[in-house]
């Protein structure tokens with residue numbers, strides 16, 4: 001059964017995936033869906049799935065990867081959807097029923113770095129999209145992917161790269177801290193307050209944050225340490241037309257599940273005069289049809305050595 005904010009079973013993940021990501025704005029929801037489909041297609045190209053295989057999708061969320069894989073490969077593909085969030089698993093299960101593919105799917109609740117209930121050498125392919133960014137021990141997760149793969153099995157991962165957002169927040173803080181208060185523009189202070197509420201902004205916070213304490217190169221090393229071979233990583237950085245032009249959607253959506261929306265930050269941390277200044281400055285930028293955003297996504301493929 002699908003969850004909503006009022007459901008007692010809703011959690012951080014279901015609230016963000018089903019509401020917070022697009023602030024309930026139908027146009028933005030459609031645009032996000034199209035963009036996610038692009039990431040998932042690229043991920044599945046790297047997976048080279050074949051009929052009769054078993055796919056384990058870790059952190060399966062709404063089931064995008066699983067259902068798109070079934071569309072591509074057909075009725076002989078078996079998919080294990082696993083997620084730490086029970087509401088997301090139930091949501092994905094309801095979607096599987098709607099699509100008539102429930103019989104091809106199994107659902108396992110577990111954390112990515114401890115795949116309890118998933119047997120050794122049981123999957124031909126492991127996929128995960130936008131999940132490792134939230135896992136503290138990424139090497140442990142990759143070791144678990146390695147454990148559940150058959151000899152010669154493949155992984156294909158797609159992860160957003162958020163380290164640059166944290167480094168930008170840290171740079172803003174460094175500029176502000178280096179000047180006397182009268183030397184810093186009021187808008188710069190507000191921009192930093194906004195970014196610092198959504199990303200770590202000090203060396204120490206970055207070091208402790210699973211979102212920001214690794215680079216794409218670290219991920220290659222983690223995969224190697226977990227025992228994978230034929231590791232290939234592509235970093236895609238695209239400056240693309242912004243998908244957010246509605247002020248309401250902008251302030252009520254958040255860039256990742258752990259980040260509060262700007263509306264909450266403004267309510268809690270801005271005075272009325274600061275809110276006014278912020279909106280007067282930022283709204284024209286956001287509403288400019290020529291505004292752009294930076295999309296950073298890494299794709300990693302690798303293979304478990306043959307027996």
Ligand SMILES: C[S@@+](CC[C@H](N)C(=O)[O-])C[C@H]1O[C@@H](n2cnc3c(N)ncnc32)[C@H](O)[C@@H]1O
Nearest residue numbers: 013059060061064083084085111112129130131
């Ligand atoms: C950003 S969503 C991505 C969902 C899905 N992979 C997709 O591509 O649409 C992150 C998902 O990872 C799950 N998740 C978060 N932390 C996790 C963990 N430690 N282990 C397993 N799943 C986790 C969340 O419940 C959520 O469904």
